[in-house]
Amino acid sequence: MTIDAYLVALERLLPRIARLRVLPEVREHLRDAAAAHRASGLSPLDAEVAATGAFGAVEDVARRLGADLAVRESRLAGLLAVATTVFFVFPLYVVPENTLPPAPWSEKPRDIALLQDVALASWIVACLLAAAAMLLAWTRWFRHTAPVLAHATAAITGATAVTAAVAVRWFSLTPATPAWALAAPLALACVVACSAAALWARSSSRRLAVPTR
């Protein structure tokens, strides 16, 4: 099998999450091995076949290579999802509920109560999905982590949007609301979001540090 054919087969068999780290490294390894075989007198084609043969059966290599990396990435992503959810619940739900001045109504307007119920339900769904993603990542079903994570991310986004709508509606009906009460939770949410994004980007950049040709 040539190096290109080997890499194509390996890419097809590897978990998507493991490809970025594995393929560039395997390609460089195979090129080194083929160069050594050429130096010992083999033709370029025979050298590539010898290099891929010495690397191991592609199915076996994919199974061994993919599992460890996928588990590691899945666990990191699962933990991030749970951390993001928990940290967002605090600034976007708990803080406004407990720090705002007394509301000017004896009975909470029906639309706010409804929005709050939707927001709470959204956060519960987001938390459950994030927790499910994290649990999956620590089991032998780790390959199902990615789709659950995608749903968790969508749920977090939806919950944030509904919570923001609650906050805006609440503040508009509470004239005495100090500016910090509006700004603090949103700023905290931004800091947490940026920190999570930076952490994820740092992790991704290390995985994406592929060699230039």
Place this chain on the structure above:
Amino acid sequence: MTSDRLRGHVDLLLLSVLEDEQAHGYRLAEALRMRSGGAFDLPEGTIYPSLYRLERNGLVASRWERVDGRRRRVYRVTSRGTTELARRRDDWHTFARAIEAVVA
């Protein structure tokens, strides 16, 4: 020697090579083959899962570097890896002596 017989020892072998030199994957496979006199002719792809596991456990670290004009991922043993290597080496010597005492 088959890879089955080496299973469980690859981490120790890799740490031992990396203790002497930083190396990329192919260089490691080559060093294992040469230092064992050709006895450890493993499928070369089998060293990477071990490297990734060692890295995940903080025993080795890696980064892309330009070597001989090409960029390669180079591994080095960490201080924690050096400590772990000493422990595993002691375990191995104890085990080898015990086997030798029974088999010889």
